[in-house]
Amino acid sequence: xxxxxxxxxxxxxxxxxxxxxxxxxxxxxxxxxxxxxxxxxxxxxxxxxxxxxxxxxxxxxxxxxxxxxxxxxxxxxxxxxxxxxxxxxxxxxxxxxxxxxxxxxxxxxxxxxxxxxxxxxxxxxxxxxxxxxxxxxxxxxxxxxxxxxxxxxxxxxxxxxxxx
Numbered sequence: 001x002x003x004x005x006x007x008x009x010x011x012x013x014x015x016x017x018x019x020x021x022x023x024x025x026x027x028x029x030x031x032x033x034x035x036x037x038x039x040x041x042x043x044x045x046x047x048x049x050x051x052x053x054x055x056x057x058x059x060x061x062x063x064x065x066x067x068x069x070x071x072x073x074x075x076x077x078x079x080x081x082x083x084x085x086x087x088x089x090x091x092x093x094x095x096x097x098x099x100x101x102x103x104x105x106x107x108x109x110x111x112x113x114x115x116x117x118x119x120x121x122x123x124x125x126x127x128x129x130x131x132x133x134x135x136x137x138x139x140x141x142x143x144x145x146x147x148x149x150x151x152x153x154x155x156x157x158x159x160x161x162x163x164x
Contacts, residue, residue, distance in 0.1 A: 006064040013074045014117065018067035021117045022056040028098050029060045046071065081112065081120035089125070089155045096123045096152045108151040125155050131162045139164065 014021060019037065026032040035057040040049040049069075056067045086092045100108060102116030111124050131143045139162045146161035147153065 009064045009066055011066045011068060012076075012119065013068050013070045015072045016052075016069050017117055018056050018069040019053045021119070022058040022065075022067045024117075025060055025065075026058055028095065031062055032058070032060045034058050035064070076114075076118040076120065078107070078112070078114075078120045081122050083122040083124055086123060086125045088127075092123055092125050092153060092155070095121075099123070100152075110147055110150060111153040113151075123153065125153055125158075127155050128153060128158060131158055134162075136162075 012018070012021070022034055026034055037053055037057075038055045040046075040052050040054045042050055044050060044054070053069055055069070058065050058067065084095050086095065096113065099115045099121050100113045104114040104118075107114035107120070111128075112120060112122050114120050128143070128147070132140045134140060142161040142164060143158050146158055150157070
């Protein structure tokens with residue numbers, strides 16, 4: 001339905017990089033676009049902000065988001081992350097390489113990463129869920145142990161761990 005507002009929309013607070021982040025994210029995911037950009041007026045929180053980007057509404061894979069330039073008051077942390085479910089290793093590699101570029105290398109573990117804006121992502125192959133949910137506790141345990149030693153998840157290595 002055109003013009004229908006999504007019931008729940010994640011709002012991401014940036015210092016000043018909302019537009020840059022939205023443009024970057026929409027360049028990575030299909031079915032993605034910038035929906036609308038709003039600018040600060042004369043009555044903004046900062047008198048020097050007039051005319052600058054206040055919010056960017058954007059869509060990633062059909063999911064709506066808002067990016068807000070709200071100033072340096074709040075920072076992202078790992079308490080919130082976005083999970084990207086990947087069909088194969090090529091897709092894992094593509095998202096991992098793009099999102100991790102310029103991010104915090106120390107925050108890379110078990111498929112998690114922080115991008116250059118400080119936003120946390122989990123790049124997870126669908127195959128991992130299949131291996132962990134197979135009903136074979138010993139195999140799932142080996143997969144978990146292998147995963148805990150990885151930064152970017154490696155499907156062939158996870159499958160080798162599953163097989164023992």
